[in-house]
Amino acid sequence: MLHRVRCAKIGAKLLATAALTSFFGIQPVFGQEAQGQVAQPDSAVATMVKLLVDEGIVTPEKGEALMRRAEAEAAQRATAAPLAQAAELAAPPAGAVRVPYVPETVRAQIKDELRQEVLAQARTERWAAPEQAAPDWTRNIRINGDFRFRSASHFYGRDNALAHYIDVPAFNDGGPYDISGFGGQLLPTINTTRDKRNNMQLRGRINLEATVAERFQVGFQLATGDDPGPISTNSGLTGGFRKRDVWIQNAYVRGELVPGLTAMLGRFDNPFRTTDLMFDPDLAFDGVYGEANLTRLLGHDDFRFAVRGGAFPIQFEPENFPSTSLGKRNWRDRYLFSAQVELGKTFAGGIDVNLSAAYHNFTYLRGHVSEPCDVFSASNVECSTDLLRPLWASKGNTLMFLRDIDFSFADPSNPLQPQYLGLKFAYRVLDVNGSVSVPISDRVQARLTGSYLHNFGFDPKNNCLRGSLGAPVTNVEITDPTNPQQGACDATNPARFVGGNEGYGVYFSLGDPNLFSINPRRARRGAWAINAAYKYLQSDAVPDSFTDSDFHLGGTNTKGYVLGAAWAPFDRISLGARWFSSNTIVDAPLAIDVFFVDLGLAF
Incomplete structure (x- = not known):
């Protein structure tokens, strides 16, 4: 945008230069007709120069110099012209404006000085210097x-279920969590x-x-x-x-x-x-x-x-x-x-x-059910399918437990079941x-x-291929209210899968x-x-x-x-x-x- 504004300034100055030289380039006969009226404040030259100064296209000093040069040329022509020729000029019609003649050499000098002023300003403000141009990559x-x-x-x-929906990311990231109920570990749930x-x-x-x-x-x-x-x-x-x-x-x-x-x-x-x-x-x-x-x-x-x-x-x-x-x-x-x-x-x-x-x-x-996994001999056991936990889980998908826990070394009084959740x-x-x-x-x-x-x-028809192992644990509707542990793959009276x-x-x-x-x-x-x-x-x-x-x-x-x-x-x-x-x-x-x-x- 800045480049466009500066280009517009250049265009305006050159246009003004052309307009001014055009006014100065009127045929000599009009210059002869305007003798004696050069210094009139309402002349076309004075009006044009004033506009150029007001718009900032030329400086006040340049404007004064242009006026003095035009007046000097007009005075010189008036002294050299025969008085008889001046007497034969017809009076200008009412409201007409006569423009003095400016020689070609003066017009060329004015054009050159304006051009030099524009280029000097461009170099000072660094908006038209080739060496200051932005590199190609910026465009x-x-x-x-x-x-x-x-x-x-x-x-x-108000009727939402309490503590029913497991916070799956917290369960898997902070787990494994014991789901047996014997270890006294509380499961993470979402706010409802x-x-x-x-x-x-x-x-x-x-x-x-x-x-x-x-x-x-x-x-x-x-x-x-x-x-x-x-x-x-x-x-x-x-x-x-x-x-x-x-x-x-x-x-x-x-x-x-x-x-x-x-x-x-x-x-x-x-x-x-x-x-x-x-x-x-x-x-x-x-x-x-x-x-x-x-x-x-x-x-x-x-x-x-x-x-x-x-x-x-x-x-x-x-x-x-x-x-x-x-x-x-x-x-x-x-x-x-x-x-x-x-x-x-x-x-x-x-x-x-x-x-x-x-x-x-x-x-x-x-997810897939793991190989039998002994979680009792060591506290940091990794079962074979622990990696199949879902990434960035939210809520809604049918879930299953991933671990097949080997209870061979379990304490009969405290049979813990540390589990992870996977997608069914x-x-x-x-x-x-x-x-x-x-x-x-x-x-x-x-x-x-x-x-x-x-x-x-x-693939719900294969929900119970391995019995209760890998059975769906969410999106299951309990059909027996007296049995809250009812599962979707129980041998008798199973819960109903509704996914x-x-x-x-x-x-x-x-x-x-x-x-x-x-x-x-x-x-x-x-x-x-x-x-x-x-x-x-x-x-x-x-x-x-x-x-x-x-x-x-x-x-x-x-x-x-x-x-x-x-x-x-x-x-x-x-x-x-x-x-x-x-x-x-x-x-x-x-x-x-x-x-x-x-x-x-x-x-």
């Missing part, structure tokens, strides 16, 4: 970011009753992307966050004024090998077309990704057809497991392999239709999404989106599309939007680690609605509010309402 870098301040409130239903009002949070993100070669970019994003988890970048304003953590949220290289064929490596925003039923909007992916935009490759522009896919490592298993054993185990790495096909077309009137189908295969997430099922998810967008005006659009999920890794593997959502938005998302956008002043959704997500439709972390405060086995609105009082500044109301589909009652008020700024 290849783009920086943007956003800031969000939030008031977050959580409200819990105590409201949290007006917790203040901030989120700051800054993005840098640089073009390093034609069609190749490298990018970075720094973001706040209270922990290294994969989803939230919110930072709670608590902790006695402690400083905030900043994390590397993204670091990637992207290249368009040929027009329409793109690849990315590193860590980057979710590249797939999906909804928050499948992945939280703030989830970033690690790994490699490729996309073939067949519309561009084939040279068609009347429809959209793209194929994309990638391999994303979730966890590389350690080489030294078990660390307390001489015999090490070889576990396969956990990955997410994804593929998607997308079709779209824009019809007359701007109506846009889009349809996509994706398959997401999470490999080796499910695999997750191979079909994700189908469709949307229709209809423009209503230049800045208002209506959009309807639908999403459907189905997990092919759901499911499907999900769907319907989303409607009206207003400026820049405000349809929860993240701050560069909306123009006066933009507005309203958003509504209904969501139904069964227990094992998706891994509960990666789905929307706001609805039901994260996890699966939930249903409910979302209402929201946003407005931009100024360019790139937005105010918004959202209300989430949700309840469990099966299992004990757990109703959670969430209310957010957001102030967002983007640059």
Whole structure:
């Protein structure tokens, strides 16, 4: 912008120079007609010079010099001209302005002096010196970011179950926990009753992307966050004024090998077309990704057809497991392999239709029962499947105990059962999404989106292959109230398994599309939007680690609605509010309402 302003100054001065010399370059006959009127204060020359001085295009000293030179030339011509010729000049018409003649040499001198003044000022202010020009790399870098301040409130239903829902991350990270009841160890549970009002949070993100070669970019994003988890970048304003953590949220290289064929490596925003039923909007992916935009490759522009896919490592298993054993185990790495096909077309009137189908295969997430494990001979025993604990678990997925405990050396009076929790099922998810967008005006659009999920890794018919070992311990409905220890794989009168593997959502938005998302956008002043959704997500439709972390405060086995609105009082500044109301589909009652008020700024 500064460069443009300075260029404008140069243009203005040169334009003024041309205009002034044009006035001085009127034909000699007009100069002869103007004899005796050179010093008149309302002459065109005086008016022009005054304007140049007022606008700062020439200095007052230069203006005075221009006036003196013009008067001297006029006086010289008046002395040399024959008096008879002057007498024959007709009187000027009323209101006419006569301009003195300026010789070519004077005009050239004025032009040269103005040019020298402009260049001297440019060198002094360093805005037109080639040696002071910014290096090329600065023109290849783009920086943007956003800031969000939030008031977050959580409200819990009066009929919620007490101490029923295990805090899975705390159980696995602080475990193993004894589930026998003989050791007097209390299990960690999540809050289900105590409201949290007006917790203040901030989120700051800054993005840098640089073009390093034609069609190749490298990018970075720094973001706040209270922990290294994969989803939230919110930072709670608590902790006695402690400083905030900043994390590397993204670091990637992207290249368009040929027009329409793109690849990315590193860590980057979710590249797939999906909804928050499948992945939280703030989830970033690690790994490699490729996309073939067949519309561009084939040279068609009347429809959209793209194929994309990638391999994303979730966890590389350690080489030294078990660390307390001489015999090490070889576990396969956990990955997410994804593929998607997308079709779209824009019809007359701007109506846009889009349809996509994706398959997401999470490999080796499910748990397995260990080999018989003696946990009594030593206190730091690692059982063979302890590594299969889920990463960043939330709530909702069907869980199982991982350890087959060998009681050969147990104290009969104190048979402890230190356990870890793992996922009961695999997750191979079909994700189908469709949307229709209809423009209503230049800045208002209506959009309807639908999403459907189905997990092919759901396998309840094999829940009891090993009897009570590996039996589901969540999403189980007790059928005998007198037996609270009733299990889903009991030999007689088993509890009923109630988990499911499907999900769907319907989303409607009206207003400026820049405000349809929860993240701050560069909306123009006066933009507005309203958003509504209904969501139904069964227990094992998706891994509960990666789905929307706001609805039901994260996890699966939930249903409910979302209402929201946003407005931009100024360019790139937005105010918004959202209300989430949700309840469990099966299992004990757990109703959670969430209310957010957001102030967002983007640059």
